[in-house]
Each structure stands twice: as structure tokens, then as C-alpha cells.
Amino acid sequence: MTTTLPLEGRSALVTGASRGIGAATARALAALGARCVLVSRREGPLQDLARAIGRGAVALSGDLAEPAAALRVAEAATAALGAAPDIIVHAAGSFPLSAVEAVSDAELDLALSLNVAAPLRLTRALLPAMRARGAGHVVTIGSVADRNVFPSNVAYAASKHAVRAIHETLRAETRGTGIRATLISPAATDTALWDAHDPDGSAHLPSRHEMLRPEDIAEAVAWACTRPVHVDVEELRLARS
């Protein structure tokens, strides 16, 4: 007897898929049957992951901090899949740790272009196809910092608060269309995002063993994506117990 997986026949575009939360999410969605388009800058890790998860996964490299990249990625993903993806997971992100007086222009520009503008541009490019289909799911990886602020985290907090505003606006504009939108807001999660900040060596940062695992976040994404179509998971906030 053959069993149908919950996301069989569905497709997912996952940004930030070369490692961390994005990679774990792509693995989880593929294990549930989805065909994934994997997006980040580094082609090698994306291709390795595409091979590992199978199901026709496609590696698509691009620098989402560039204004033109989102549209290019949306068009290439649609061409590779033969249709716009059913699910988008916005997981690419940068994590500057700087105070108001110290934040550099480069940190601020990257936080705003990669964390805020890129997911908005990507959603903008793919939303018309979702509307035409009367279905689609936009999952945004927010952060505990999309509601709470911490010292020396100004550009990141600003970007994640903006991401939540975009998520809520999207929900308001798509209500009743069949399009779902989920914000998943994790606390500190043990990924390479922390490598530059040496969390185990700092009294002000959580140590790695106290953090969530990328798979914890991926499971939450997978859960939201596999609810019956009449259930729209608005927001999940994940903290360490």
C-alpha cells in the first residue's frame, strides 16, 4: 500500500537554505513530500543539500541583498518548477550585534536589504500567482527580536520588527483569498549565525547548549504548512524551556 505524504505535489522555495534554519526547514519539508527550491549565495552547499533531500530539489544561488535578486529568483524558481511555488519560507538573514552609537552603515544596510526588503520583494513577485491560484503559504522566520528589543541589537531588532509588520500587512491584504501567512519567531538557535559573536565566551549572550536547535524551528514550519487548508497559523513563538 502506498501512502501519500502531506506535502506530496507541493513545492516550497526556501531562502537561507545552505545551512542553519533554512537548511533544516528544506529537509523537513522535503521529508513531507515537497519539492524544494533552495536559495542562498553559495551554490556548493545548496547543490549538496538538493542531492541529499532529492524529490527534484533545485539549487538557485543569488545574493538576496541585491535589489534585483528577488525578482530573478522568483522567475527562475517558477521556471524550474513549471509554476510558482506553493510555499515560500523566508529564512535568509544577517545578525549584526551593534549599539545605536556603534552600528555601521554596512550592518544597517545589510539588515534592511536582506532581512526586510528581500522577503518583501520575493513575496511581491510571487503573490500574484498565489492569488490567481487561490492558495499559497508565506512563512517568515522572524525572531524573539520582532517584539522584544535587546541592547546592542538595534539594526537586527529594527529589521525583525519590520518583518513582523510586513507579515501582518500581508495577512490583512490576503484575508479570505486562500493565501496563508505564518510568522515563526524563534529565540536563540544554535546555528552559524552566532559564529562571529562567540556566545560561549560572552557573559551577555546565551551559551550554545541553552539554545534551540534548527530542527526545532523546521518542525514548527512543517507543522504550520501541514495544517488543513482552513487553518491559518498566524504566529508561533518558540522559546527554550
Ligand SMILES: NC(=O)c1ccc[n+]([C@@H]2O[C@H](COP(=O)([O-])OP(=O)(O)OC[C@H]3O[C@@H](n4cnc5c(N)ncnc54)[C@H](OP(=O)(O)O)[C@@H]3O)[C@@H](O)[C@H]2O)c1
Ligand atoms: N540563529 C538564531 O539564533 C535565530 C533566532 C531567531 C531568528 N533567526 C532567524 O532565522 C533565520 C535563519 O537564521 P540562521 O540562524 O539559520 O542563520 P545562518 O545559519 O547564518 O544562515 C543564514 C542563511 O542565510 C543565507 N544568506 C546570508 N546572506 C545572504 C544573502 N545576502 N543572500 C542570500 N542568502 C544569504 C546564508 O547562506 P549563504 O552564506 O550561502 O548566502 C545561510 O543559508 C534568519 O532570518 C535569522 O534572523 C535566527
